[in-house]
Amino acid sequence: MxxxxxxxxxxxxxxxxxxxxxxxxxxxxxxxxxxxxxxxxxxxxxxxxxxxxxxxxxxxxxxxxxxxxxxxxxxxxxxxxxxxxxxxxxxxxxxxxxxxxxxxxxxxxxxxxxxxxxxxxxxxxxxxxxxxxxxxxxxxxxALKNIYLEKLVSGQWTGTMNLTEPQAGSDLALVRTRADKQADGSYKLFGTKIFITYGEHDMAENIVHLVLARAAGAPEGVKGISLFVCPKFLVNGDGSLGARNDVHCVSIEHKLGIKASPTCVLQYGDNGGAVGYLVGEENRGLEYMFIMMNAARYAVGMEGVAIAERAYQHAVAYAKERVQSRPVDGSVAGSATIIHHPDIRRMLMTMRAYTEACRAMALTGAASFDAAHQHPDAEVRKVNQAFYEFLVPLIKGYSTEMSQEVTSLGVQVHGGMGFIEETGAAQYYRDSKILTIYEGTTAIQANDLVGRKTARDGGQVAKGVASQIEATEKALIASGSEGARSLAINLEKARKAFLDVVDFVVDTSKSAPNDVFAGSVPYLMLAGNLVAGWQMGRALLAAQELLTTGSGDKAFLEAKVTTARFYGEHILVKTSALRDEILHGGASVMALPLDSF
Amino acid sequence: MxxxxxxxxxxxxxxxxxxxxxxxxxxxxxxxxxxxxxxxxxxxxxxxxxxxxxxxxxxxxxxxxxxxxxxxxxxxxxxxxxxxxxxxxxxxxxxxxxxxxxxxxxxxxxxxxxxxxxxxxxxxxxxxxxxxxxxxxxxxxxALKNIYLEKLVSGQWTGTMNLTEPQAGSDLALVRTRADKQADGSYKLFGTKIFITYGEHDMAENIVHLVLARAAGAPEGVKGISLFVCPKFLVNGDGSLGARNDVHCVSIEHKLGIKASPTCVLQYGDNGGAVGYLVGEENRGLEYMFIMMNAARYAVGMEGVAIAERAYQHAVAYAKERVQSRPVDGSVAGSATIIHHPDIRRMLMTMRAYTEACRAMALTGAASFDAAHQHPDAEVRKVNQAFYEFLVPLIKGYSTEMSQEVTSLGVQVHGGMGFIEETGAAQYYRDSKILTIYEGTTAIQANDLVGRKTARDGGQVAKGVASQIEATEKALIASGSEGARSLAINLEKARKAFLDVVDFVVDTSKSAPNDVFAGSVPYLMLAGNLVAGWQMGRALLAAQELLTTGSGDKAFLEAKVTTARFYGEHILVKTSALRDEILHGGASVMALPLDSF
Missing domain, CATH: 1.10.540.10 (Acyl-CoA dehydrogenase/oxidase, N-terminal domain)
Incomplete structure (x- = not known):
């Protein structure tokens, strides 16, 4: 396909x-x-x-x-x-x-x-x-930039992120890889890193590992972690490749999906120590790593959109080709292609609406990133930075969760053929499963949303987003069309549910943290659903405007209006249940004694 | 594990x-x-x-x-x-x-x-x-029973169901396998059947295929399909095995899951015709096949419960063993096993509540099956038969859909390890994906629920179920406990949503079939959620009663109360969104022109 x-x-x-x-x-x-x-x-x-x-x-x-x-x-x-x-x-x-x-x-x-x-x-x-x-x-x-940057930017060399160790996954405080400082200012690294994507491969002449490790005498926990560059091949003064460094791939994993991507166990220092170079200052590694990670989190959100899009295209092609059964409305006399059947349509529309909405959310976020980083006005930068940071857990968490629903629907549209590997739909289902896990699980994104992005500023940014959504609702209503009105109603309900939860998070996160964190993933799903739906609202308005002026591709614009309305009627409506679950369900999450599991 | x-x-x-x-x-x-x-x-x-x-x-x-x-x-x-x-x-x-x-x-x-x-x-x-x-x-x-029955019941021989052909999946009207009547009353079968589970294997000395085919001169469509017995080895008069029949496995599929189960392409009649024997009368094959299929649909629902249970056990074991991060409530000073973290708990409780509720629904259904088949009172048989038939699409459809959510959560609980095949969690995720497809996809179950089980009797059985649920709500309120009250409130909301939808289905299925069938799967999910939740309500009442009388295993009974309450607060709450989607979302499902996909 x-x-x-x-x-x-x-x-x-x-x-x-x-x-x-x-x-x-x-x-x-x-x-x-x-x-x-x-x-x-x-x-x-x-x-x-x-x-x-x-x-x-x-x-x-x-x-x-x-x-x-x-x-x-x-x-x-x-x-x-x-x-x-x-x-x-x-x-x-x-x-x-x-x-x-x-x-x-x-x-x-x-x-x-x-x-x-x-x-x-x-x-x-x-x-x-x-x-x-x-x-x-x-x-x-x-010095480090001079040696590594251009070769990485050109793609001549590739890079990796080395965080995880067998005992340290989500909890980086447990990192044990050791970095011993040498007389020349370099370090020698010793330890085992796991789940290192493209930690070893044959597509580039050198691999530049960015490695979290502890320098001698560093404090315990996350405050004692430093970041090091550790290349596969040492680099000579003239930029040519030198000796093989003491970091080796001892195995790769046998995985559910993304099988072509080698997931490596890297062993550092089994033969005297892997030469590494400190990035920035000692003990600030986690801070730097978060910069990489935030970029990576955004990109993983995009992976969710990407695999959803591919699964959607695959499913549409099959639904337009496979002939089976008569339509329930009698619109075709004999057997028809299955895209005529309402439930196939519901599944395809769900896949399409999720994908377009999450793409819109991510691209809107990208623009705020650009403004946050390069706008000349400091106030504009600040506002955009706060908005972007609020969006990152939604883009990562919501888009990846939705991608699993979409790829599952993609298999379902194919019926029995979907279960046969040669059909190809199952690969997306398998591949997508990693997306809610790596670069921080959905729960880790949700903790970020609850703690740093909502509770810390008393819900200020969250409420600012809600105000903007309210303005979009008003514009939708004012535009007068039935589709816009329907979406406005569903946006309003979702926004109010969101505000209820924001208040709950702000009020309760200190006094009853278990209750709040029991609902952290539902909160992420609610916020992601709403913000993506809001972008569909903006898209609907833009499409209507273009249709009125007669510019643009009419079929495309009408499809956008229809898809946006569908998003409201079939996806935004899920938010009320999430609100109820968060506000009233905290206690039952933690009520069962451990021995009863 | x-x-x-x-x-x-x-x-x-x-x-x-x-x-x-x-x-x-x-x-x-x-x-x-x-x-x-x-x-x-x-x-x-x-x-x-x-x-x-x-x-x-x-x-x-x-x-x-x-x-x-x-x-x-x-x-x-x-x-x-x-x-x-x-x-x-x-x-x-x-x-x-x-x-x-x-x-x-x-x-x-x-x-x-x-x-x-x-x-x-x-x-x-x-x-x-x-x-x-x-x-x-x-x-x-x-004659057929004498030859085949005891050997099948003992397990000495095994059986298969041969329905699907390359062009005939959900739509059996398209079956083309041909049965030519012979002078001795037997038939010769010619055709290709696909997706035949255990169509060929080495675990039994004979395989008895039940095959849908068309006798010569039969009407077109489903009214011209007959059912045949076609054994791998012909059976001599004394019950011993005779000649190899002309049915052969020409390949097996490479599948996403249930890999050990051979899914066969069977070729009938390439060497003169496979000898087959008519079951019952000609052209009534589909009717007989539905008997097998209803039993099989129930069993597939049980497979959903089964794989959810296994995934739950796997996830609990990991969550009790894996140490990572400090609890948000400070209840443990250092790093704790991840079962201490609220989101892990939420996932485990979700898995548990779904599994127990669907098990309860299925076993309750089993009792009504027993009464429907063997009760001496015809009226009791009739009532139970109607109830059982209403339940079958819910047991099949809802329990299998939930099993995919549960096995996905099972992978998620394992974090990165879940994506590694050796961990074992991924197998359940892959295996479960077939359950919403075979023996009738979820959409096929939903069509059955809408058409034969709801619209046909004007919603009578459905409303009868709702009345029973209302009685359970009252008993829960009367019992006076906080948990019971919480569940009663959520049951009531869900029941009312269900009744809204039943009215909609009854009123609209003729006049606007697309609108109703656009919501058929959401209706199935709503009804399944409610009926499973109702059983949790009954379970809560029974557990409370036993706790009051002091009989039974206290920890088990208290866990049942907690799990039932959780089901209400986290799962039953989804029903309102389903109602809204069904009642207000029909038009947007079918609105997009085919060319716009």
Whole structure:
């Protein structure tokens, strides 16, 4: 099943929701207007459709293999990655003075979606490199930047994030990898890291590991963790590769999905110590790592959108082709393609509405990221930073949870064929399952939403978002159409449910933390549902406006109105139950004694 | 991860919800009281825990293989099946005069759950044999019964259901397999059947295929389908095996889950025709097949309960062992096992509440089946038959949908380890995905619920169920406890939502079928949620009563009260959104033009 990038929907969101015209007014982004977006997206679509997407099934059937410390990726990956590098795709969002193209995230994020739709396993390698680049840009010394940055931005070398250890997953306080300082200022690393994506592979000549470890004498817990660069091959003064470093891949995992992406166990220091270089200052590693992680969390949210889109396309193609049974309304005399059946339609519309809404949320978030980072006005930066930070757990948590519902529906649309691996629908179902886990589980995102993003400021940002949503409701009502009215009603109910929960979180998180955290994931799901639905409200308004003026693609715009209304009537309505569960269900979550489980 | 059969919870449901004392008053079931249930369940638990469960992971790792028409099952399956047969388990629910034990479904269903928890792939072989037995009992001639019945009931031979063809899945009107009548009264079959579970294997000496096919000159569509027995080996007059019949397994599928269970493509008649024998009368095949299918649908619902139970046990074990992070309430000074964290608890309680509620619904349904079939009073039979038929789509549809949510949560509880196949949680996630598809997809169950079970009688049975639920609400309120009151409130809201939808279905299914069928699956989910929740209400009342009288296991009974309350506060609350979606969302399901997908 081939992949066709949804360039039209992406450009609609970039133009009307992310407002690329405003992004292009920010110094540094002057050339990044709608025309640039269109040109980049079209070229990106071509590359991913033709080069990367065809490797998705082969990657699942013939995963990366490990032998004697060497990892061989699926046939074709190395060549595709070479083309990715040659096309300059790795540097898309990175600074021009590091060899990148300096495009805004508003454009880059759409490219991330395409790459992940085409092939999530493949896309993970560049995604991790992006994280390493972010960390070096933020906290790396000039010396480190000089050695590593350009090669990472070009894609000549790739990067990894080394956080997890067997005893330290969500809880990084338990990290035990040790870093011993050497006379020359470098360190020697000793320890075991697990779940290291692309920790070893054959697609690049060097791999730059960003590693959390404890320097000698560091305090216990998260305050004693430092961040180190530890390359696979040491780098000589002239930039050429030197000796093999003492970090080795001792095995790769046998996984449910994303099988082509090697998930490595890395052993540091079994032969005298792996040479590592401190990034920034000692004991500030977690802070730097969060920078990488926030970028990665956003990207994982995009992976959710991406795999949902691919599953949707797959299901639509099957539903338009498979003939089975007569329509219940008698609209076709004999057997019809199954897309005529209401429940198939409900499933496809659900998949479509979730995907479009989460894409809209993510691209809107990308624009706020761009403003937060590069806008000349400090107040604008601040407002956008707060909004973006509020969105990150929603983009990560909600978009990935929804992707599992969507890929499950995708299998279901295929009926018995969906269960047969050759059909391809099952791969999305398997691949998507990692998304609610890595880069912080949904519960970790929800803790972030409850603690840092809601309780800490007394719900101020959350209520600000609600006010903006209320304005959209009013605009919908004022627009006068039946679809807009329906969506406004459902948005209003959802917003009120959200405000009830925000008050509850703010009032209760100190006095009854168990009650609040028992509802943290439902709160995340409510907030994500609402904010994504709000973007559908904005999309509906924009589409109606264009229809009125007669500009744009009529069928596309009418479909947007219909899809937005569907989102309200079938997805936003879930929020009331989440509110009830959060406000009234806390006690029963924790009531069962441990021995009774 | 070992499996421990939840005998205590099963016996609680059998005693207090299914009311085995009443079942044991039905002629033929006099010996099938609580003591018998307990003895059978304990022996069944031992067998499944020790013999069948240890083969679950090996079956996933080393699925059945096909070579030159022969299927070899996973090492150990053949021996375990021999023990299954020797233990008399195949005949548990079948008539004594066919060599069975004649136990009620109220007991047999619990045994079906255990077998499926232990090993769903293994359990499918006996499940299909049960279907073949049912069909022969219902419609087979004495001659056919004499030849096949005892050998199927003993488990010496196994059975299959042959419905699906490449072009005929949910839509059996499209069946093309041909049956040519021979001079001796037998038929010769020609055609291709796909998705035939255990269509070929090495665990029994003969395989008895029940096959849908068209006799020459039969009408088109479903009214021209007949049912045939077609054995792998023809049977001589003395019961010994004769010539190999012309039905051959030409391949098996590569599937997402239940990998040990061979899913066969069977080719009939490539060498002159497969000898088949008509079951009952020509052109009544679909009617007979529905008998098998209704039994099978119930059993698939039980598979949902079974795999949810196994996933729950797996997740609890991990949550009690894995140490990570400090509890948010400060109840433990350092890092704690993750079962201390509210979101892990929420997930485990969700898994538990779904599983117990669906088990209770299924066992209650089993008791009504027993009364419907064997009660001496015709009126009692009729009432129970109607109730049972209303329940079947809920047991099949709701329990399997919930099992996918539960197994997904099971992976999530394990965090990153859940994605690693060796952990075992992913297998349940993969295995469960077939349950909403085979024996009729959830949409097919929902069509049945809307059409035959609700609209046809003007909602009479549905409203009768609602009245019974209302009585339970009153009893809960009257009991005076806080937990009971909370559950009563949530039951009432859910019941009212259900009644709104029943009225809508009855009023609208003729005039606007698309609107009703657009909400058919949400209606099924609403009804299943409510009826399962109702059983939790009955369970809560029984548990409270026992706690008051001081009899029974206090910790178990208190856990039941807590779990029931949780079900109300976290699961029943979903019903309002389903109602809103059904009543107000029909139009947007079908509004998008086909070209816009």
């Amino acid at each position: 081939s992949y066709k990038a949804p360039v039209k929907d992406m450009l609609f969101a970039i133009e009307h929701l992310a407002r690329i015209d405003q992004v292009a007014q920010i110094p540094g982004f002057e050339d990044a207007g709608l025309d640039t977006a269109q040109a980049v997206l079209e070229e990106c679509a071509r590359f991913n459709e033709e080069v990367v997407a065809p490797l998705n099934v082969p990657g699942d059937l013939h995963p990366s293999t490990w032998k004697d410390g060497t990892v061989t990726t699926t046939a074709g990956f190395k060549d595709a990655f070479r083309q990715y590098v040659e096309g300059g795709w790795q540097g898309l969002q990175h600074p021009v003075d590091a060899g990148g193209q300096g495009l805004p995230k508003t454009i880059g994020a759409a490219c991330v979606e395409m790459l992940n739709s085409a092939n999530m396993s493949f896309a993970l390698c560049p995604l991790l490199t992006d994280g390493a680049i972010e960390a070096l840009l933020t906290a790396g010394s000039d | 070992s499996y421990k059969a939840p005998v205590k919870d099963m016996l609680f449901a059998i005693e207090h919800l299914a009311r085995i004392d009443q079942v044991a008053q039905i002629p033929g079931f006099e010996d099938a009281g609580l003591d018998t249930a307990q003895a059978v369940l304990e022996e069944c638990a031992r067998f499944n825990e020790e013999v069948v469960a240890p083969l679950n992971v090996p079956g996933d790792l080393h699925p059945s293989t096909w070579k030159d028409g022969t299927v070899t099952t996973t090492a150990g399956f053949k021996d375990a099946f021999r023990q299954y047969v020797e233990g008399g388990w195949q005949g548990l629910q079948h008539p004594v005069d066919a060599g069975g034990q004649g136990l009620p479904k109220t007991i047999g269903a619990a045994c079906v759950e255990m077998l499926n928890s232990a090993n769903m792939s293994f359990a499918l072989c006996p499940l299909l044999t049960d279907g073949a037995i049912e069909a022969l009992l219902t419609a087979g001639s004495d």
